[in-house]
Amino acid sequence: MNLSQREYKIQDVITFAKTDSQFGGLSNMAPGYILFVNEVNIQSSEILYQACRFPLFPQIQEEILRTKSPMDGKIISRNYLAYTRQDWNSVKFKVMRWCLEVKLIQNYSKFSELLLTTGNKPIVEYSTKDSLWGASPSPSSKDILVGTNALGRLLMELREKIKSGTLTQTSIIYPLDIPAFLLFNKNISAVHNDDYFIHDLDEIYA
Numbered sequence: 001m002n003l004s005q006r007e008y009k010i011q012d013v014i015t016f017a018k019t020d021s022q023f024g025g026l027s028n029m030a031p032g033y034i035l036f037v038n039e040v041n042i043q044s045s046e047i048l049y050q051a052c053r054f055p056l057f058p059q060i061q062e063e064i065l066r067t068k069s070p071m072d073g074k075i076i077s078r079n080y081l082a083y084t085r086q087d088w089n090s091v092k093f094k095v096m097r098w099c100l101e102v103k104l105i106q107n108y109s110k111f112s113e114l115l116l117t118t119g120n121k122p123i124v125e126y127s128t129k130d131s132l133w134g135a136s137p138s139p140s141s142k143d144i145l146v147g148t149n150a151l152g153r154l155l156m157e158l159r160e161k162i163k164s165g166t167l168t169q170t171s172i173i174y175p176l177d178i179p180a181f182l183l184f185n186k187n188i189s190a191v192h193n194d195d196y197f198i199h200d201l202d203e204i205y206a
């Protein structure tokens, strides 16, 4: 991904920050978008993304997946940063794109409708702390947001795939072609929208 900084006029864009706001469902932290990968239920795209940091440490993945709150998943991840896969900085945007595609096809009606409601406007994650995934108020004007806005840009890319019919409810999301793309020591399989059923982690580990 091109990491160049962008500037957005706040009145011209769709922003999201808090998950209970109009476009809060665009956040990876949003509740109500459950995923299912390798027969494991995952509470949010944030939890899936954070678990993907630690492919060689299934016990860390389990701790992250057992949290109900995506923010707790992120906090747990921060406790184990030294165990992050070594190529993380070069694969994390691909991983995020894949997580968002999984979120889309497994929550197609709700998520595609929300994305299409944004029309053709730029989508920006508003954050005062994170101008890599989002964009922050400019020191010179609070009406301007500045940042890489990587999440917003991936969401706009996803919106285009919906509009063009490249991603539909019946699409299959294939695993990334990166080394050790693993969940609980197993290669991550192709993800469908129609094999969505509940497994408990205790059942997987029985």
Ligand SMILES: Nc1nc(O)c(N)c(N[C@@H]2O[C@H](COP(=O)(O)O)[C@@H](O)[C@H]2O)n1
Pocket: 028, 029, 046, 074, 125, 127, 129, 130, 133, 151
């Ligand atoms: N809710 C929230 N609070 C923050 O402080 C944030 N930085 C974010 N950003 C989200 O975190 C994810 C990226 O995590 P890493 O920093 O790569 O571990 C991504 O979902 C951002 O949208 N969110």
